[in-house]
Amino acid sequence: MALKVRVVGVGDAFTARYYNACLLVESANTRLLIDAPPALARALRDLGERGGETVSLDDVDSVLITHLHGDHCGGLEQLLFWRRFVTQRKCSVYAIAPVLAGLWEGRLRGGMDVLLDGEGARHPLRLEDYATLVTLGAEGPTEIGDLSIAWRETVHHIPTSALKITHRGATFGYSADTSFDPSLIAWLAESALFFHETNLGIHTPLGALESLDAATRAKVRLIHYPDFHDPAQTSMATAREGDAYTV
Numbered sequence: 001m002a003l004k005v006r007v008v009g010v011g012d013a014f015t016a017r018y019y020n021a022c023l024l025v026e027s028a029n030t031r032l033l034i035d036a037p038p039a040l041a042r043a044l045r046d047l048g049e050r051g052g053e054t055v056s057l058d059d060v061d062s063v064l065i066t067h068l069h070g071d072h073c074g075g076l077e078q079l080l081f082w083r084r085f086v087t088q089r090k091c092s093v094y095a096i097a098p099v100l101a102g103l104w105e106g107r108l109r110g111g112m113d114v115l116l117d118g119e120g121a122r123h124p125l126r127l128e129d130y131a132t133l134v135t136l137g138a139e140g141p142t143e144i145g146d147l148s149i150a151w152r153e154t155v156h157h158i159p160t161s162a163l164k165i166t167h168r169g170a171t172f173g174y175s176a177d178t179s180f181d182p183s184l185i186a187w188l189a190e191s192a193l194f195f196h197e198t199n200l201g202i203h204t205p206l207g208a209l210e211s212l213d214a215a216t217r218a219k220v221r222l223i224h225y226p227d228f229h230d231p232a233q234t235s236m237a238t239a240r241e242g243d244a245y246t247v
């Protein structure tokens with residue numbers, strides 16, 4: 001099996017039409033979720049409604065969080081509680097060091113640091129009780145099953161990792177959230193194809209991506225776009241929920 005990427009969500013932080021941006025990577029023996037947006041269980045189930053194999057929270061053993069904004073990690077509590085209460089199998093959470101360091105105190109602790117048992121006793125918990133935590137290496141790629149993950153930091157409000165994911169010589173990239181950064185695009189363009197965000201404000205303007213050279217432009221699949229984005233109005237290929245790409 002080659003490297004397959006399924007598009008779980010394409011929307012931005014304010015979308016009323018889509019799921020928030022999220023990708024599911026699958027190889028011969030590894031499945032890796034890239035980001036865990038709100039309504040995660042439904043977003044995964046809808047992959048099946050769109051013609052692909054249905055995926056549930058049981059099936060996600062590894063999740064990589066690109067950064068701590070809610071549209072990228074707001075579904076993690078649902079996944080971790082499900083794995084604790086229902087399947088009782090920990091999953092692994094991967095992120096760069098500053099993201100992993102902030103995940104508990106900055107996002108999850110308030111809802112997860114105490115659990116009540118059947119006798120009414122309260123038990124304190126830490127993030128490590130819910131998941132195996134793995135920092136993406138700073139020196140070289142991190143292996144996740146038969147995938148190899150390289151990253152570099154993007155230009156965003158808070159620490160954020162763009163990714164290149166390789167399996168048996170095939171690579172795809174993901175910008176995650178970023179301002180327009182030609183050096184990042186050159187790095188991503190070493191891949192066969194890459195998903196790149198586009199949005200307003202400090203995000204990457206569509207026009208900047210449209211001005212790339214033709215060979216680079218052909219590798220881009222737009223994601224994290226605003227609800228008003230009209231694929232028919234641009235020469236850029238636009239990722240849609242349920243799409244499956246093989247590289």
Ligand SMILES: [Zn+2]
Nearest residue numbers: 067069156177
């Ligand atoms: Zn963000």
